[in-house]
Amino acid sequence: MTQPASSPTDHLLDELQWRGLIHQSTDETGLAELLASGQQSIYIGFDPTATSLHVGGLMQLMMLRRFQRAGHRPIALVGGATGMIGDPSGKSEERNLLSAEQLQRNVDGVAAQMRRFLDFDGEAGFTGSNGALLLNNFDWMQGYSYLEFLRDVGKNFPIGAMMGKESVRSRINSDAGLSYTEFSYMLLQAYDFVHLSREHGCRIQAGGSDQWGNITAGIDLGRRMTGEQLFGLTAPLLTTSDGKKMGKTERGAIWLDAERTSPYAFYQYWVHVNDEDVMRCIAYLTEIEKAEYDELAERTEQAAGERAAQKRLAQWMTELVHGDEGLASAERATKILFGGDIGNTPDNELQEIFADVPSQDITADQIEGEGLWIIEALQLAGLCSSGGDARRSVKENSISLNSVRIGDEQKRITRDDFAGRTVIVLRRGKRKYALLKLSSDASPK
RNA sequence: GGGGGUUUGCCCGAGUGGUUAAAGGGGGCGGACUGUAAAUCCGCUGGCUAUGCCUACACAGGUUCGAAUCCUGUAGCCCCCA
The missing domain is CATH 1.10.240.10 (Tyrosyl-Transfer RNA Synthetase)
Incomplete structure (x- = not known):
């Protein structure tokens, strides 16, 4: 451990080790030798279930990034084809199939985000030889006929082995069951690996620990179809100490x-x-x-x-x-x-600081005369779901307006509350904010 | 097809014909403590410009001064027999 590592690859494995990123791997020594022998390609698949990735995909992106920084070539595979099927691993029931158009939008969105993590064109200090690749398995699956696929790939899948996979076993006897389509998912992902090894010399597949079954299926298929020795590596799942998946809040x-x-x-x-x-x-x-x-x-x-x-x-x-x-x-x-008090913050600064915070435009006449009732304002701003909810929160003394607590449910917001600015800051509880903006078309007097 | 059971608020779950907007728990929202944490504790948790009014216990009708509670029909779920 005290020996300084001699190559980026040594650094890489040491680093993955201390970071606890290796959950399972096939043939550790073989993998180490492979990595030491020169630049390798490594692939991870991403499910294009939405136009954006979420925190759950960060582990995987970072894994690819670590490999790239160590001099290897990362391949981000978006599952345009596999996404049409749905991976049953770790899912309790069958997912709805996405339309082809939706899938394409998702793939585009996800691809754009990956550029923040990976260097796709060899700039930024890389010579280009290890520039990342972004591939879509739809490209090679789309023209693959069912008959041919069964002959080439299906033939190499013993049902016994498939039935043994955790993802299949856990679902097959459940209430949700497992459709033939989902059952076949494994074949597609396995074939991806073989395809990448043939076309791009990619011999390593990584993923979350729930991907172990799919990864080893690919390795087996590779051995049968090409005789090549492929490698797999999984990272632990990122869960919180109470066992929930990281990256989810009550709000999604x-x-x-x-x-x-x-x-x-x-x-x-x-x-x-x-x-x-x-x-x-x-x-x-x-x-x-x-x-x-x-x-x-x-x-x-x-x-x-x-x-x-x-x-x-x-x-x-x-x-x-x-x-x-x-x-x-x-x-x-x-x-x-x-930290501070909103009271003296100038208008432009408020606007900027709260750029992120939900806001609601109001017109000048809403604050003329009697003004805007606080109960109504809270609903407008989206801080409270109903009048009752709003009254309650005011009673609970949890509402403040420009950092001043409002305890009176009869309170009306008038021009005075804007104190020369065009924005008013409502807060509920400790950290829920919303803005009311005086819309610009209304000429402030 | 015959018989029995079940159906409650965001979720689970109690419920005697009469303060039952409905026990209890979970969740959520506030608050206290702290650290913008965790744990703990406390309050709130159908709607309504609101000391009152309205809508609610699968749905539709009925009995009753009064029904989530009793009766009838309809639907969903569960079990037994064929």
Whole structure:
């Protein structure tokens, strides 16, 4: 361990090791030798279930990125074909089939996001020889006839082995059952691996631990069809200490797309990671070095209250996914929202800080005369679901307007509350914000 | 096809004909404590410009001064017999 590693590949395996990223692998020594013998290609499949990836896909993207940085060629495979079928692994019931058009939109969206993680054209210090590839299995599956596929591929799949796979066994006797289509999923993914080994010399497939069955199916198929020795590597699943999948909140998944999950919300998600989970996230998802990792672990131990590790994690992730800009705005917003008083912040700054926060336009006449009733305003802003809900929250003293608590449910918002600005900040509880914006067409007097 | 059971609020689940907007739990939302954590504790959790009104216990009717609770029919789920 004290010996400095002699090549990027040695670094790579050591790194995967200390980060705990190797859950299972086939023929470890063989794999190490293969990697040491020269540049390799490694592939991971991505399910195009939406136009954006979410936090759940980060592990995989980072895995490819680590390989690329160590000099290997990453292949991101989007499952245009397999996505039409649906992987039964780890799913309790059959998924709805996506339309071809939807799938194409998803593939496009996901592909664009991958550019933040992988270098596809060999710039940025790479010579180009290990530039990432983005492939879509629809391209080679689309023209493959059923009969031919059965003869070439199906022939090499013993039913006994297929029935033994966990993904099949767990479903076949369940209420949901398992359709023939889903059962066949494995063949498609296995064939992908063989295809990539033939066409791109790719001999390594990685994935989450739930992919083990599919990966080994590909390795078996490779041996039968081409005689080539292929390798598989799985990473642990990223779950929280209470066993749930990371990246999900009550409100749904955390997306990489800024339109779906704002940089601020994304940043906040990481800031809130539990103490028990935060170091694992750093190990799995970032490129923060061992030395700093140890330091952060130490600080979490000593002074958990500082949340140094969470902040560093949030910063690292946000910067990678949303860039300097996204990080800067998330941090600015955080600073005001959790620190300061909104009272004196000038209009333009408020607008910028709250760019992420949901807002609702109101017109000038809504605040003329009697003004806008607070109960109504809360519903307009989306902070409360009904009048009753709004009244309740006001009674609970959990509503504030420009950082001033509102306890009176008769409160009406008038021009005075805007204090010369065009924006008013409503808050419910500790960290739910919404804006009311005086729409520009209404001439402010 | 015959017989029996079941159906409650976001979810699970109690419910005696009469303060039952419906026990209890979960979830959610607030609050306290802390660290924008976890755990814990406390409050709230159908709608309504609201000391009141309306809608609710699968659906439709009925009995009753009064029904989630009793009766009839319809539908869904479950079990037994054929």
